[in-house]
Amino acid sequence: MGNCESRLLGGNLELYEQLETKLAALKGKESALIFATGYLTNLGVLTALVRTGHLARAYGYRSPVRWTHEYFSDEYNHISIREGIRASGAPSRSYRHVDMNDLERKIAASTADIRIIVTDGVFSQHGDIAPLPDLLDLAERYDAFVYVDDAHGTGVLGPEGRGTAEHFGVSNPRLIHMGTLSKAYGSIGGFVATDNYVTRILRLGCPAFGFTSTLPPDQAAALLEAIDMVADEPDRRCRLWENQSYFVSRMRDAGFSLPATATPIVPLPVGDEAECARLAAGLRVAGIHVDAITFPAMPLGQARLRFIMNARHTTAQIDQALDTLVMLIATR
């Protein structure tokens, strides 16, 4: 069942290369690399991107220049990004959530030769979308790169479900796409899609790619099918968005104020941790499972119920979730 070899040492099936070709085309890039999980992708790639010169020393490479690097990371980025940046050892600065002024201030003050802005495409706890065109504009002006973790955008956003970049209609050589294969695509794994010269170097210089087992072959095959299905069964995405807008409009009609309504992740701010837990428990009794996002995933006092909409929710199920929520709040 498993692939008991590393990619570099005998475990490189055709199947994986087909998947990488498909993912590269999906993101409009020259090539892609797959990893065992999304977490490992961020950890491995962010660690390796700034250490390629050092890693290539083993092959006899001597860098003509001692390049310096700096990461700029949205404060709400996923933990795997924060851990990857920390493990890289490169200097890094965190900027306030989607705050382009704060980012510009920090990037303008940087003396690094190579600047890499890192952002989630869709923020998993907040349900909002990173302003990719603004980030790319900053990247152009300050000669930076943008690494976008599109875990929740891939398969979901954009006219063809290609992700956050397609949602905005942007494509840019400064853009490095990362995504997961364990969310909309329903399997396991992660990937980066970028230029040939980058993947070529990562293939050799990123230990998280070359020195570990990758996806089991059946999962890689399942993914080839899943990616096709996002394209050739557009009805699934239609229903997802219909359900999302039905839920959002019913929530608004019920008087709830929603901070983010642009993605299938629709959080309802509750505030108090205990109250949030009470609502989640009450919904559970009614057969509705919703995550209560509390400290430490959110700051104390900013607890929220996070609704994630699904293509196969029925109107009756959405109604039941909402009616139960309204009833629970009324009987506080």
Add this chain to the structure above:
Amino acid sequence: MHDLKVLASWLDSNEPSYEMLTPSSLPDPCFVLDGREQVSFSTNNYLALANSPRVKARARGARPLRRGQL
């Protein structure tokens, strides 16, 4: 690992409350928890592809095929 022993004994009396669900089926988006059906509003299986017959059939048919055989 003395630090872990100290921390583990602290946890004995200060365990933060958290819940790790152990459902008996995975959400598409309905799943079974403690013998009861729940509708998930928390799954990342946005398009319900994880459990679709097409995807499962493709996975079952996977073999390390030579180029051009898929």
